[in-house]
Amino acid sequence: MTRVIGLTGSIASGKSTVSLMFDEFNIPVIDADKISREVVMPGEKAYEQIVDTFGEEVLREDKSLDRKKLGAIVFKNEEKRQQLNNIVHPAVREKMLERRDAYTTSGEKSVVLDIPLLFESKLKGFVEKTIVVYVDEDVQLARLMERDGYSEEEAHQRINAQMPVKKKAELADAIIDNNGTRRDTYQQLESLLREWEVI
Ligand SMILES: CC(C)(COP(=O)(O)OP(=O)(O)OC[C@H]1O[C@@H](n2cnc3c(N)ncnc32)[C@H](O)[C@@H]1O)[C@@H](O)C(=O)NCCC(=O)NCCS
Numbered sequence: 001m002t003r004v005i006g007l008t009g010s011i012a013s014g015k016s017t018v019s020l021m022f023d024e025f026n027i028p029v030i031d032a033d034k035i036s037r038e039v040v041m042p043g044e045k046a047y048e049q050i051v052d053t054f055g056e057e058v059l060r061e062d063k064s065l066d067r068k069k070l071g072a073i074v075f076k077n078e079e080k081r082q083q084l085n086n087i088v089h090p091a092v093r094e095k096m097l098e099r100r101d102a103y104t105t106s107g108e109k110s111v112v113l114d115i116p117l118l119f120e121s122k123l124k125g126f127v128e129k130t131i132v133v134y135v136d137e138d139v140q141l142a143r144l145m146e147r148d149g150y151s152e153e154e155a156h157q158r159i160n161a162q163m164p165v166k167k168k169a170e171l172a173d174a175i176i177d178n179n180g181t182r183r184d185t186y187q188q189l190e191s192l193l194r195e196w197e198v199i
């Protein structure tokens with residue numbers, strides 16, 4: 001039986017950083033953010049729906065999606081964000097499940113689903129156990145502003161678009177505290193996977 005683990009956290013809490021660490025244990029990761037980019041490529045159904053809903057002004061000259069522009073619209077306006085979610089999420093869910101099922105069918109020992117909105121979108125049923133990558137809010141804000149060059153206001157808008165990471169930590173089966181060094185984080189992950197007998 002394949003162990004299906006859900007990995008989540010809040011924006012810039014360190015999901016991708018932890019996600020990469022699973023490579024070292026040869027555990028495959030299905031990345032919802034990555035899939036959400038695939039399903040909005042020109043020609044895809046979700047792409048057409050986004051253009052119909054938000055207009056040509058969210059496109060670049062080459063007709064690909066201008067993610068910065070769309071982000072600036074949806075993180076300022078909850079109703080618009082909901083509209084975008086209603087377009088993108090069903091397509092992401094379908095692809096994620098297809099890939100999860102391919103791993104379970106091929107008899108993989110374990111697989112990780114990296115889903116930023118695991119709790120918000122009520123996807124807990126997709127996985128057996130959940131890990132939340134936790135950081136304190138001041139660390140999260142600083143790392144987000146540093147990584148993406150957002151102003152404090154833009155960074156707050158994005159953080160506020162999700163359930164607070166503290167609340168996610170309360171819902172998790174396990175918490176990885178990513179306030180320290182990457183090495184500290186790696187060690188927590190390794191001991192958790194040993195405890196769960198995944199490695
Ligand atoms: C708005 C978009 C175009 C901005 O793209 P951009 O390249 O700037 O950001 P990216 O996709 O890398 O997302 C970065 C982080 O933002 C957060 N985030 C993204 N979308 C959302 C959302 N709808 N609600 C709350 N947080 C979100 C996540 O933590 C994600 O890891 C893009 O995020 C998007 O299409 N979002 C809707 C789909 C979605 O919910 N994706 C996240 C989970 S599948």
Ligand SMILES: Nc1ncnc2c1ncn2[C@@H]1O[C@H](COP(=O)(O)OP(=O)(O)OP(=O)(O)O)[C@@H](O)[C@H]1O
Pocket residue numbers: 009010011012013014015016017018033116143144147178179180181182185
């Ligand atoms: N332990 C750490 N020490 C220092 N910097 C870190 C640490 N963990 C992550 N970072 C940095 O913080 C930023 C956010 O991390 P990461 O991209 O992994 O977050 P994320 O949760 O995947 O974000 P998103 O939700 O936007 O996809 C990155 O610039 C990353 O390099």
